Amino acid sequence: MVVARTELLPIRGEPEVVMVRQIVRAWCVDLKFSLVDQTKMVTAASELARNTLIHGGGGTVDLQVVEEGDRRGLRLVFEDKGPGIPDIPLAMKDGYTTGSGMGLGLGGSKRLVHDFEISSEPGHGTRVSIIRWK
């Protein structure tokens, strides 16, 4: 997989969650995603950016245009140095929440994208990588 373009954005506060949504939208438009695909990717980005902020205590998202063969997509890699997730399968379950949300953030955003990878080390942070192909 080739990374054609990349940009690293900080997520330190709520205004930056909104900014991540807007920049992800712009990149989806550049990639000529359909309106439904744009909306899915932006919504997944919003859920994960909020997780990074609330559970991870802030972090970054790396936006990447990726190419594999003749397909192109958008990859978003969210990283934080927060407390981490001790039980990932439990955290992925719909309705499971430790915060004030609905517990749809992780499981829900997985359903909105094509590739979803999560790794977490308790005490060291969490990394979530998603891809939506055009």
Added chain:
Amino acid sequence: MERIPILRMGNFLLVTIQVDMHDRLAMTLQEDLTKKIAETGARGVMIDISALEMVDSFIGRMMSHISSMARILDAKTVVVGMQPAVAITLVELGLSLKGVQTALTVEKGVRYLEQAVTTGGGRRTNGRRPH
């Protein structure tokens, strides 16, 4: 502080969300709206989200909360104008907005509220609920 305006139209309150809301703004709207219902004795609330390009779980939860709080304050809520792409995404996200009444257009929303208010639960007198 940034706020979303709440307009009064007779017995109803109207909110049009035109900005990409951050979470605190959504919370403020929820508080402002419940306060306004209590103050004015409004019987219906219409939330126009036709300008919203995305509804995530936080905004969805806010809409559910507003509906529940309004119901406890004896007012009906209707969410109007959801874009089809937003609806598709919400369902895949796993949010069915149970308990939130929706309508496609503002006209249909007004009609729903008028009907719901005249048929549901009787009229309020002197701002008090009937016993």
